[in-house]
Amino acid sequence: MVKKVEIPEDLQEIARFAKAMSHPVRVYILKKLSSRNACCYSGDLVDELPIGRSALSQHLKELKHAGLIQGEIEAPFIKYCINKENWAKLNSAFNDYLNVKLNETKIEI
Amino acid sequence: MVKKVEIPEDLQEIARFAKAMSHPVRVYILKKLSSRNACCYSGDLVDELPIGRSALSQHLKELKHAGLIQGEIEAPFIKYCINKENWAKLNSAFNDYLNVKLNETKIEI
DNA sequence: TTTTCATTTCGTAATTTTGCGAAATATTAA
DNA sequence: TTAATATTTCGCAAAATTACGAAATGAAAA
Numbered sequence: 001m002v003k004k005v006e007i008p009e010d011l012q013e014i015a016r017f018a019k020a021m022s023h024p025v026r027v028y029i030l031k032k033l034s035s036r037n038a039c040c041y042s043g044d045l046v047d048e049l050p051i052g053r054s055a056l057s058q059h060l061k062e063l064k065h066a067g068l069i070q071g072e073i074e075a076p077f078i079k080y081c082i083n084k085e086n087w088a089k090l091n092s093a094f095n096d097y098l099n100v101k102l103n104e105t106k107i108e109i
Numbered sequence: 110m111v112k113k114v115e116i117p118e119d120l121q122e123i124a125r126f127a128k129a130m131s132h133p134v135r136v137y138i139l140k141k142l143s144s145r146n147a148c149c150y151s152g153d154l155v156d157e158l159p160i161g162r163s164a165l166s167q168h169l170k171e172l173k174h175a176g177l178i179q180g181e182i183e184a185p186f187i188k189y190c191i192n193k194e195n196w197a198k199l200n201s202a203f204n205d206y207l208n209v210k211l212n213e214t215k216i217e218i
Numbered sequence: 219t220t221t222t223c224a225t226t227t228c229g230t231a232a233t234t235t236t237g238c239g240a241a242a243t244a245t246t247a248a
Numbered sequence: 249t250t251a252a253t254a255t256t257t258c259g260c261a262a263a264a265t266t267a268c269g270a271a272a273t274g275a276a277a278a
Contacts, residue, residue, distance in 0.1 A: 011136045022128040027127070055236065059236090164268070185223055
């Protein structure tokens with residue numbers, strides 16, 4: 001009989017990252033900020049996205065709490081950029097998790 | 110002024126996949142079924158995981174609806190396996206999405 | 219047919235997520 | 249100081265998520 005065990009931390013981390021990416025608006029923001037190392041303002045995003053300011057603000061907060069973006073005050077704006085370190089962590093975590101070949105049991109001789 | 114636009118379908122797809130992976134139990138199941146092409150029964154999982162049968166059943170249903178696993182009746186069991194086609198889709202979707210180099214703006218001469 | 223077994227579905231409850239508009243905050247411009 | 253601007257926080261409501269135990273399902277075994 002297999003003992004009930006805590007789910008390994010690396011899998012829990014994947015779940016946390018996946019949760020941060022589980023809404024189209026957040027996927028959009030991460031895409032925008034990660035490609036081209038671009039930064040942007042909340043006001044840029046609210047013009048592009050089909051949600052209001054306060055909802056957007058909550059998505060930004062969530063991404064901040066997940067450590068994936070960071071905001072820098074550039075009054076009267078807040079400039080949001082990707083958090084490179086944690087974005088790299090997310091990348092390698094997904095790489096490790098997903099890069100399990102479907103046919104790895106096939107052994108070539 | 111940038112027009113408000115629907116979020117592109119590829120990003121919405123990432124969000125859907127991420128949502129399927131946004132819970133540790135589901136991450137665990139997908140890991141188990143994707144590596145080694147293993148299949149397993151609900152009963153195997155319930156012994157390993159820190160949740161009850163009915164909660165597990167709901168996670169399996171969610172993964173089925175996301176198209177990531179499939180169940181085959183092998184009475185009195187149900188054998189769950191990865192859905193290779195859609196798992197491959199998930200892999201390439203994340204690959205496209207994530208494989209945006211942080212330093213792609215650096216141009217080597 | 220009745221019992222047994224693995225699993226799902228149902229009913230319910232607690233919590234989280236998502237979104238909105240209004241109000242608050244904080245900084246710059248007048 | 250007052251007004252304007254960008255953004256967040258608050259209060260709220262609707263919907264989704266998560267989990268449980270009990271009951272239902274469906275197939276095999278007795």
